Every structure is written in structure tokens, then in C-alpha cells.
Amino acid sequence: MKVVGVFLKGCKYAAQNPKFLLNVEAGLGLRPWLEAQGHLYHLTHEKDGPHSELEAHLHDTDVLITTPFHPAYVTADRIKKAKNLKLLLTAGVGSDHIDLHAAAAAGITVAEITGCNVVSVAEDELMRVLILLRNFVPGWKQITQGNWDVAEVIHRSYDLEGKTIGTIGGGRIGQLLLQRLKPFKCNLLYYDRYSIGEQREKELGVTREEDLDTLLSKCDLVVLNVPLTDKTKGLINKDRLSKMKKGAYIVNNARGALMDRDAIVEACNSGQLGGYSGDVWDPQPAPKDHPWRYMANHAMTQHISGASLDAQWRIAAGTKETLEKFFKGQVFPEEYYIVKKDGKIAPQYT
Numbered sequence: 001m002k003v004v005g006v007f008l009k010g011c012k013y014a015a016q017n018p019k020f021l022l023n024v025e026a027g028l029g030l031r032p033w034l035e036a037q038g039h040l041y042h043l044t045h046e047k048d049g050p051h052s053e054l055e056a057h058l059h060d061t062d063v064l065i066t067t068p069f070h071p072a073y074v075t076a077d078r079i080k081k082a083k084n085l086k087l088l089l090t091a092g093v094g095s096d097h098i099d100l101h102a103a104a105a106a107g108i109t110v111a112e113i114t115g116c117n118v119v120s121v122a123e124d125e126l127m128r129v130l131i132l133l134r135n136f137v138p139g140w141k142q143i144t145q146g147n148w149d150v151a152e153v154i155h156r157s158y159d160l161e162g163k164t165i166g167t168i169g170g171g172r173i174g175q176l177l178l179q180r181l182k183p184f185k186c187n188l189l190y191y192d193r194y195s196i197g198e199q200r201e202k203e204l205g206v207t208r209e210e211d212l213d214t215l216l217s218k219c220d221l222v223v224l225n226v227p228l229t230d231k232t233k234g235l236i237n238k239d240r241l242s243k244m245k246k247g248a249y250i251v252n253n254a255r256g257a258l259m260d261r262d263a264i265v266e267a268c269n270s271g272q273l274g275g276y277s278g279d280v281w282d283p284q285p286a287p288k289d290h291p292w293r294y295m296a297n298h299a300m301t302q303h304i305s306g307a308s309l310d311a312q313w314r315i316a317a318g319t320k321e322t323l324e325k326f327f328k329g330q331v332f333p334e335e336y337y338i339v340k341k342d343g344k345i346a347p348q349y350t
């Protein structure tokens with residue numbers, strides 16, 4: 001079979017560290033294994049536009065491996081061109097870069113490596129919570145620029161203890177974050193369309209808010225942990241931001257398009273938001289003129305939270321296991337399925 005992987009360029013770093021797997025040079029370390037079984041493995045980082053390498057390979061690809069960190073947008077048009085395509089495998093968590101309805105209509109299976117990097121993301125979220133509250137970024141910038149102005153940093157620097165922190169989404173990452181926040185002695189809230197159950201709420205020391213606007217109005221800082229779906233696109237808009245306390249913060253490692261992009265810029269610049277941090281953008285890579293690069297009080301990075309070397313190892317192992325099952329005609333773990341061959345879309349994406 002022809003397997004195509006779309007990953008970012010590893011540049012000089014791929015040669016420096018063999019544990020760096022999520023790049024075109026390493027290709028998740030799958031080449032020897034795939035080729036030994038007679039499969040063709042083609043790797044590219046060129047994912048965008050009609051003249052990209054990905055586009056040229058679509059017509060005879062059987063399996064397409066993509067990753068949210070360097071998302072190849074698999075549109076309905078591309079699915080139409082990919083006549084041989086049987087499996088769209090997301091090396092990571094989050095398959096919103098794929099037109100799931102078009103895949104379902106074409107009878108293509110979509111799967112991801114559910115849970116592979118949830119610890120990595122929760123740890124990163126905790127870091128961003130602290131970076132925002134302690135006003136870390138201006139201090140770091142001053143030091144690198146030869147300056148020393150303590151007042152600029154501490155006139156808006158807070159402890160985490162005693163603050164009200166809410167997660168929108170109480171699934172895998174949401175719960176791991178709550179677990180990590182608990183020792184900091186904050187007030188913890190969550191909003192999710194499903195309850196995590198009384199017992200789990202007690203373990204985590206968290207209270208459910210059934211109304212999103214109420215959660216927003218109570219929190220000093222809100223973290224997004226829901227998938228990007230038709231229902232969650234633009235969830236945090238101007239109206240919702242106005243429900244938040246003045247100067248509250250947002251951390252978003254879930255997906256950029258959960259936000260109304262310009263409403264976030266306006267809220268950061270006006271002070272309605274005290275700051276915004278996250279690693280997800282719409283689109284990715286973010287263009288040079290993306291306004292989140294330049295808004296006030298942000299602590300943004302590239303899409304990195306779920307791609308630590310530990311996560312990369314789990315992503316690679318999970319991708320290999322899933323491909324092995326696919327070649328043998330075996331079923332995947334149920335939670336890996338995003339779209340089944342019969343066209344059924346997983347509940348978290350509906």
C-alpha cells in the first residue's frame with residue numbers, strides 16, 4: 001500500500017536527536033518497518049495549496065497520516081481526489097483539520113491516537129496558567145533586551161492560590177489539568193455537556209457549572225479543553241468575553257478556531273482580558289500578520305504542547321500499532337475511531 005505522511009521539517013534538529021520523531025526526516029521512525037512489509041512510504045511537509053506535494057500524491061494514496069502540529073487540511077475536494085484512500089490517521093489528538101462529513105460520505109475511516117499526549121498538554125496548560133498570572137513574559141523580555149523594570153512586572157502579578165479557575169471541557173485533558181491544579185488550592189469549576197460524576201468531582205475538588213456564561217462570570221482564568229466541532233467553533237466571542245470578569249485570563253491549547261480571533265485581540269488590547277496564552281492558531285502555521293502575534297499581554301507559542309519528546313514516542317508507537325491493525329484487518333480500540341467505515345462519526349465530534 002502507499003502510505004503518505006505529512007509532517008513538519010525536522011531541519012538540523014532531526015540529525016541531532018534520534019528521539020525527535022515527529023518530522024519528515026524521521027517519519028515517526030516507521031520507514032524500516034513499513035518498507036520491510038512492502039509498503040511504499042512517502043513523506044512530505046508540503047501540505048498547502050493545489051501545487052503542493054501532498055496534492056500530487058493524493059490520487060494513489062491508501063493511507064494518509066497527518067498531524068495537528070502541522071495540519072494538512074483534508075478538505076472535501078481533496079477527499080474527492082483521493083480515490084484510493086481508505087484510512088486517514090491523525091498522529092496526535094484532534095482531527096478537526098479533516099472534513100469528517102466528507103470522509104464519512106466517502107467511506108474512509110478516520111482515527112486518531114486518543115490519549116497519546118493528554119498529559120503533555122495538561123502540563124503545558126498549567127505552565128501557561130502560571131506564566132499569565134505571574135506576568136512572566138514582560139519580565140523575560142526585559143532581561144533579553146537589557147532592561148530592568150520590576151514595577152512593570154509586579155504591578156499585575158498574582159498568586160494562583162485562591163483564584164477561581166474553570167475548564168471548558170472536562171474530558172481527558174480537562175481532568176488531568178484539574179488534578180494538577182488541586183494542590184494549588186484554587187476554586188475549581190468545569191463546564192461540559194456531560195457530568196464527570198459526583199465521585200470524580202469529589203476526587204478532583206471541582207464543581208460543575210451547567211451554564212457556560214455563569215462559569216465565565218465566576219472565573220479569574222478559563223482554560224479551553226473541548227474539541228473543535230460545528231457546535232464549538234467561535235465559542236468564545238465578543239458577547240461571551242463581556243461576561244468574564246474584567247482582567248480575567250484565557251488559556252487555549254485546544255484549537256484556535258474555538259475563539260473569535262478579532263474579539264480576542266480587542267479584549268486583550270482593551271484590558272477586558274488580562275492576557276491570553278495558547279499554542280493553537282487558525283490556520284497553522286500562523287501567517288506573519290496574524291494579530292495574535294501582536295496583541296497586548298499574550299503568551300502565545302507555536303503548536304507544541306502535545307509534542308514533547310515523550311508524547312512523540314507515544315504518538316509513534318500508537319501510529320505503528322494502529323497501522324499494524326489496519327494492515328491485518330483488525331479493529332482499533334473503540335476510542336480511536338473518529339469516523340467509522342460505515343460513516344458513523346464519533347460522539348465527541350457531533
Ligand code: NAD
Nearest residue numbers: 093094169170171172173192193226227231253254305306
Ligand atoms: P476528550 O474527548 O477526552 O474531552 C473533550 C471534552 O469536551 C468531553 O468531555 C466532551 O464531553 C466535551 N465537549 C465536547 N463538545 C462539547 C460541547 N459542545 N459542549 C460542552 N462540552 C463539550 O478530549 P481531550 O483528549 O481532553 O482533548 C480535547 C481537545 O484538546 C482535542 O479535541 C484537541 O482539539 C485538543 N488537543 C490539543 C493538543 C495540543 O497539542 N495543543 C493535543 C491534544 C489535544
